[in-house]
Amino acid sequence: xxxxxxxxxxxxxxxxxxxxxxxxxxxxxxxxxxxxxxxxxxxxxxxxxxxxxxxxxxxxxxxxxxxxxxxxxxxxxxxxxxxxxxxxxxxxxxxxxxxxxxxxxxxxxxxxxxxxxxxxxxxxxxxxxxxxxxxxxxxxxxxxxxxxxxxxxxxxxxxxxxxxxxxxxxxxxxxxxxxxxxxxxxxxxxxxxxxxxxxx
Ligand code: GDP
Numbered sequence: 001x002x003x004x005x006x007x008x009x010x011x012x013x014x015x016x017x018x019x020x021x022x023x024x025x026x027x028x029x030x031x032x033x034x035x036x037x038x039x040x041x042x043x044x045x046x047x048x049x050x051x052x053x054x055x056x057x058x059x060x061x062x063x064x065x066x067x068x069x070x071x072x073x074x075x076x077x078x079x080x081x082x083x084x085x086x087x088x089x090x091x092x093x094x095x096x097x098x099x100x101x102x103x104x105x106x107x108x109x110x111x112x113x114x115x116x117x118x119x120x121x122x123x124x125x126x127x128x129x130x131x132x133x134x135x136x137x138x139x140x141x142x143x144x145x146x147x148x149x150x151x152x153x154x155x156x157x158x159x160x161x162x163x164x165x166x167x168x169x170x171x172x173x174x175x176x177x178x179x180x181x182x183x184x185x186x187x188x189x190x191x192x193x194x195x196x197x198x199x200x
Contacts, residue, residue, distance in 0.1 A: 001068075001188040001189060001191065001192040002068075003043070003044050003045050003067060003068065003188070004068050005066075005067070005068055005069065006044035006045070006046050006049055006065055006066075006067050006068075006073070007065060007066050008049070008063070008064075008065055009064040009065060009066050009072070010063075010064050011061040011062065011063045011064075012061060012062055013060070013061060013062065013095045014095065014098075015062075015095070015098045015099050015102050015103055018062065018064060018099075018103065018105075019064055019066075019072065022105060023066070023070065023071055023072055023105065024070075024071045024072070024105055024107045024194070024195055024198045025064070025071060025072035025073070025074050025103070025105045025106050025107065026071065026072070026073055026074065026106075026107060026108050026109075026110065026191055026194075027074040027075075027076050027099075027100070027106055027108075027109045027110065028040060028073070028074065028075055028076060028109075028110045028112060028140075029076040029077075029078070029079065029096075029109060029110070029111060029112065029126075030078060030079070030111060030112030030113065030114075030123075030140075030142075031078055031079060031112075031114065031120065031122060031123065032078035032079070033078070033114075034078065034112040034113065034114050034142055035112065035114070035142035035143050035176075035178055036050070036075065036078060036112050036142075037050035037051055037075070038050075038142075038178035039112065039140070039142060039176055039178055040065075040073060040075055041178070042176070042178045042181060042184055043073070043184055043187060043188060044065070044067065044073065049065060050063070050075050060077045061077065062074060062075075062076060062077075062095070062096075062099055063075040063076075070195065071191065071195055072105070074106070076096060076099070077096065079096075079122060079126065100130070100133070100135055101133055101135070106135070107136065107194050107198065108136045108137065108138060108190075108191075108194060109130060109135060109136065109137040109138070110137070110138050110140045110174075110187070111123065111126060111127055111130070111137050111138065111139055111140065112140045112142050113139055113140065113141050113142065113159065114141075114142055114143060115141035115142060115143055115144050115146070115147060115152055115155055115156070115175065116143055116146050116147050116151075116155070117155070118155070118158060119155075119158050119159050119162045124159075124162050124163070127139070127163065127171075128166055131166070131167055136171075137171055138171050138172040138173070138174060138190070139159065139163075139170075139171055139172070139173045139174065140174045140175075140176055140183075140187070141155075141156065141159075141173070141174065141175045141176065142176050142177070142178070143177060143178075143179075144175045144176065144177045144180075144182060144183075145177040145179040145180045145182070146177075152175065156173065156175075160173070172190065174186055174187055174190075
């Protein structure tokens with residue numbers, strides 16, 4: 001898929017205030033600092049669409065961007081920041097849970113995972129939570145430029161093993177680097193493929 005246009009539409013914390021034109025949407029979520037903003041900017045060929053932030057926990061909003069006037073890319077707040085307060089975490093949970101469970105237009109959640117780390121409990125728990133609710137998701141391993149291919153394969157295998165403890169099959173798995181730009185086409189093609197099967 002070629003990105004012709006990528007434009008910010010709206011930020012909010014309420015599902016009812018999300019766009020109502022029924023276009024398909026794809027959400028991006030992950031632990032704070034996982035490289036979500038960088039990946040969104042890579043996918044959309046826009047250096048500034050999502051802000052690359054040194055201040056985790058600041059962007060507690062559902063952000064909609066319209067791509068090619070066809071589909072929405074949705075930037076969700078990062079989870080698991082050590083510094084955010086309990087109150088913040090509770091409100092994160094409430095509107096994200098609402099969004100993820102109620103949003104009919106949501107066709108896939110890209111769960112971003114730092115490829116350099118051993119399986120993280122919070123990521124596994126989040127994916128299990130999605131699976132239990134039949135929320136379609138894919139695993140996206142970020143920052144693969146940061147480790148050797150054998151270290152990457154080892155970590156992928158560990159994550160897969162962890163997931164297969166709870167599930168018979170794995171979701172689609174992507175590997176990406178915002179530095180080398182690896183993985184962009186596969187993700188965009190996957191979105192294009194789902195879009196082509198989408199009937200309003
Ligand atoms: P977010 O908090 O998940 O939106 O993460 P950001 O996109 O703001 O990135 C967090 C940090 O990781 C920044 O310092 C980025 O420069 C760095 N980063 C993001 N993606 C990559 C990547 O693919 N490779 C490397 N080496 N660093 C990355």
